[in-house]
Amino acid sequence: MAKSLLEEGHRPEVFDRQPDLGGVWLLRSESKQAGAYKKVRFQTSKYTSVFSDFSGPSGGGHFYGVSDMHRYLSAYAEHFNLSPHIRYRTEVTKIVACADRWKVTVARDGEIRTDIYDGVALCQGLFWKPWQPDFAGLSSFQGQVMHSGSYFDEECLRGKRVLVVGNGISGMDIAEDATKSASKVYWAMRRPKLIMPRMAGFVPNDFQSPASLLADGDPAQMLERIRHSMPDYYRQYRKSGLLPNLDEFREQPVVQINDGIVQMVANGQVEAIIDEIDEFQPQGCRFKHSQRNLDVDIVIFCTGYANGEYLDSLPGVSMQDDFAMGIFHRDNPSLVSTSCPLGIAYSGTFFFPEMVARWYARVMSGSYRLQDNELNYHLDRRHGAVMGPIASLVFGLKLGLLPDPKREFKAFWQLLNLPSFPQIYRLRGEHSDPDAANRLEELRKLSLTNGKQTAALEVVKHRILAGFDDVVLRDLLRRGEIEERDYQGAGRYATRAIVFDWQSQYIMRGDAAARSETTPAYGAPHNHVDDEDYYRKLLGQLKTGELDNQGLLKALAI
Template sequence: MSISTDHGRSDPESGAPARTRDGRPVSDRGDTVCVIGAGASGLTAIKNLTEQGFGVDCYERETGVGGAWNWRHDRSPVYASTHLVSSRPFTQFPDFPMPDDWPDYPHHSQLLGYLERYADHFDLRRHIWFGTEVARVDPVAGDRWDVTTRSTGGYGPERTSRYAAVVVANGHNWSPKLSSYEGLAEFRGEVMHASSYQDPAQLRGKRVLVVGAGNTGCDIAVEAAQQASRCWHSTRRGYWYAPKYVFGRPADQVDDTLLALRVPRRVRQWLHHLTMRLTVGDLTRFGLPEPDHRVYETHPIANSQLVDQVGHGRITPVADVARFHPYGVELADGREIEPELVVFATGYLPRFEFLDPRILGDDAGTGRPTLWLNAFPPGHPTLAVAGLVQPDSGVFPLSHWQMVLFARLLRLRVTRPDRVAAFATTVGARAGERYSGPVKDSSRHWFEVGHADYLRAVQRALHDLEKPR
């Protein structure tokens, strides 16, 4: 394993070995920055920090890069047929384009290969400690951080290192959000969360109930329509099912044209509703519930096949689940069905097990941090969270610009402390700011951002940080 620099330095100020608050020895890493996770957000953090001259130690609990896109990882939510739901130009890193001959919506295996080439192109692997998980991150004097690590799985002794800054990039799509239903414990059928779904063979020949209408839930319902003997799809409300192509182009590219022209949100909503009426028609005719919100008020569902399978009778839309019985499921409208397999595609909750949630402004521990730009917590100028966004486009470009901003902020701590102080004041005043317009109040939409509005906000922050004297 290769690393960025040697461990084991003494405290640079006192010359004595550094210690944790409870007296354990600490390896002081000087100006080195700790990055937690080597997925897409962690990789772009390493790349942008090293470009600004910082040493970086990245800790990755798995044995390879890629994070959620590495299907070999235990925590990966990827399944065999996973493709991007955002098109290639809106997913790629701005300084490392995907190949021009790739499809509009690449397969997950292509995404993993892309991230591996990104790591190799920028020589990032030498900064990564693979097979190492972070147990604790504690703030110490001087806006520094004690990071305690151990071998993945808890084997071997723990070690603590002191860092000038920390980037949290452990992802937010790995800890399943599990629903609680009356009678679920007595249900005799098979129950699984979508995080355990990998292949359509798990559905073959079974009566399947899919609960949840996010992009994953819709994908699994479509695959159940093709493989299962019966498929029910349960949703809490009606949704807008956007096709992946509009006018022969990826739908997000068409919408981005309107965003670039600064077309008002209400006008874009009207145009989207008109397009849906002309192409898909009235969804209630298929038995799907009518949406209780306007488009863009929930996370976009990009699926060109779900309505088609409903129209062919292969998917039966049903109401929300009310309760379970030993051999059946009672729905909110009183109907009862008898699935053999229930798949909960109910999403994920962000978890930062190594960090006191109060540091991120989540005093109640509900998984809803209070951050500015979804990245910066008040009171901790050397801590940033990368990739904690749910955009209407790809995440990679947003993570890239988050880390450009953070790397430059850290560099200015020496040369322009007045700018850094002004930035900290802004973080305290604007933490919790949203960049999505009105959206449904749910854990799924807590991190929702409109990519155009969000990137403009990051651009303004960069300008304010680096404007001429």
């Protein structure tokens, strides 16, 4: 955010209650309640999980760990001289409207300070308030109870019988980590999810283009592709008992990333229990369906984080109701939130806040004026998740960072068929980077992109063209931007056109799911990336055809 504001000539002042850069990626072992644990690595590669204007130090593996991310952020701050603008160990305690500006109160070392600012950007992130289910009998359990937010490394588990609850990212990581020191590791989940390693053959699993995400997919084909392309992994997966069947995968079309847990379950190092916890007892717990009693010494809840509707520092302002698109304050857009309130699927988790920052900086400069349809767009229970690569496209088109497909369709289509490399969004437009094209070509070679167009991709192409009126199509044809078969193909998909409006980036729930109010068991609460509840709601849409982008089911990462 600070860098984007500086680009537009503003004078940002950053307040951070922590002692150093990093946010949740600032590793610490003392008094830890949230944030990264020692083992954490990105689920997406460093090629898609960086800022668009800085690739970072060379070397290292494909996927950043905690120290890698801290090194990257420090290098970024140094490269763009951001440190003089950051006030560490300073907590924002109150933000209130003051005419069309904002009165901000901060505290540092017992001193209170209040100033007036033209704008306020909320960049605190989402993963700070651990959420833990309240099971019957939990207070009677005589062992240790902790949340993954408090977990640092396996030393606290040495010699103990450990129960890890939840099969999101942290659940898989900690169950795997626990085998290094625990006497026994149990891993409880309500139902299996599809688990894939970080590498798909010779390339990272997030090297998937937005165009391929938009293609219609069949979950059965995806499972068959895994069986044929990764036979050793598939055999281990079958042996583990964790491989979801087709119906289970259709019910939960989500893919989790982990390199070792499947093999550890297959080899007996981790015992997976696919069941629901019924209640806790003094020595352990009992499971609902099997009625199995399990004695353990420590329970680790890997159940996500709660995202409240209100911030303590922002009284009377609803993060749910008062922010258009979940981003800009509806009445005064000089207040912005960079934290996407929904889970971000595929790549884009790191890149999303940068696109919001670039947008906000232009709004504050007056070079972008928010329209009524943008300020009136409201996120509600129908919005399930954000497809990161599609969101980036929507941002890029909105801010003029991509070729206009109605004028330069060839260039637009070429970029749409590359993985979601952030450098794409520095090729043109304001604050473009002259080195972006060279860096992008290096990444294209690394991705092994061959440029071949499958039948499924041709359908995507024609569905995009179907969203243009005939005058635009004829002009594209006349100038050689499309071929005659593309013009004819667009006509066949008039009722299934792909239009990159604001809603196109969302995985939408059906009306029934939007109306339902369910209580999470041991998954994350609503509006969190580890939340399982809304994935189950997609089943009805998959059956009725209400889900716009069924290419979701083809992904190998989330």
